[in-house]
Amino acid sequence: MEQQSNHYFVNPWVDFSFIGGISVIAFFLMAFLIPADTPGQVVVIAGYLTWICNNPHFAATTYRLYKSKENRAQFPFTTYIVPFIVLAFVFASIAFPKTIAPFFIKFFFIWSPFHFCGQSFGISMVYARRARIKMGNFERQALKTFIYASFVGVVFHVDALIKSSQHYNIEYLALNVPVSFYWISLAVMVVAGGCLVYSLYQQKKSQKRSIPLIVFLPALTHLVWFVGGDYHYGFNILVPFFHSAQYLFIAWAMQTKDEVEKGKQSGFLTDKIFVLKRTIPWFLINCVVGAGMFEGLPLIFPAASADPMVTIGIVIVGVQVHHFFVDGVIWKLKSQHKTSPLLVNISEYIEPTPVTTNEVLA
Secondary structure, eight states: OOOGGGGOSSOHHHHHIIIIIHHHHHHHHHHHHSOTTOOTTHHHHHHHHIIIIIHHHHHHHHHHHHSOHHHHHHOHIIIIIHHHHHHHHHHHHHHOTTTHHHHHHHHHHHHHHHHHHHHHHHHHHHHHHHTTOOOOHHHHHHHHHHHHHHHHHHHHHHHHHOSEEEETTEEEEOOOOOTHHHHHHHHHHHHHHHHHHHHHHHHHHHHTOOOOGGGTHHHHHHHIIIIIGGGOHHHHHHHHHHHHHHHHHHHHHHHHHHHHHHHHHTTOOOSHHHHHHHHHHHHHHHHHHHHIIIIIGGGGSOOOTTOHHHHHHHHHHHHHHHHHHHHHHHTTOOOSSSSOTTSOOHHHHSOOOOOOHHHHHO
């Protein structure tokens, strides 16, 4: 009998919440309570959440790659060369804010949702593997098409309705595509989603076993983020927060697995208290480093023209572009442990806290 706990990093409630459940609930609540075209207080709330989730998720990604010599050696180009490539574009954009910077910013705004797609696809595959769901080439391509078509659709939708936009006072042009491209992308997404559901349903019938809902959650969440968020301005502002929370949850599970392994080798009792003592410093360090990446780094770069906002906007984009490169390889890091950190259940992996004599007598 397959254990249900193997499907989750922690348990159904925790996994569903972080992987997308909370964001889906938030979307429907906001759709009923907040007008679609006005953010209300969402901008203020999102600003505070950035400090405890968005920024830390950038720091956690960087830490995962650079924390050990073994990790750095697996991807030397991303580790040592990519930072200088990104820096070159940052300096070039600062030097030419009217010519190079707009292209750098536009490149970022296209890669950013593309990067979201990669995370949604990767997490979907992780949960499918945990549930022992066979994802052949047809299923993988259908899932990938479903997820990436939503990204293409949103990019086309936005760029069909505007001629230009601004990022930190940097004006960049839209693609100016026909609005029909948006509807074509949505049609492709629907067809791909239908093919995937049909294939998995046939697999369910042939194997006479159920498919956990968590397998579908990342893709459905992605649909809400992109298609739903495209029609609700306030919710769209929170999508980067939900994306960051999703990543931090997976990163925390992987980090905890590593810490528990080290703790057991050193003879520590790796119970919930041990995990908590390792989690709090990890989270606080990521908060501080993340704040430094977005609040401190722009201060060390020269001002572009007479507008310091331009420099801030360019450096912030540079930090995120570097993150996209790093995030593309950290999931491929080979683990030295027998069990992959992406396949363990933390609740079962940690040891129970010993019961004291007084607790037994009570």
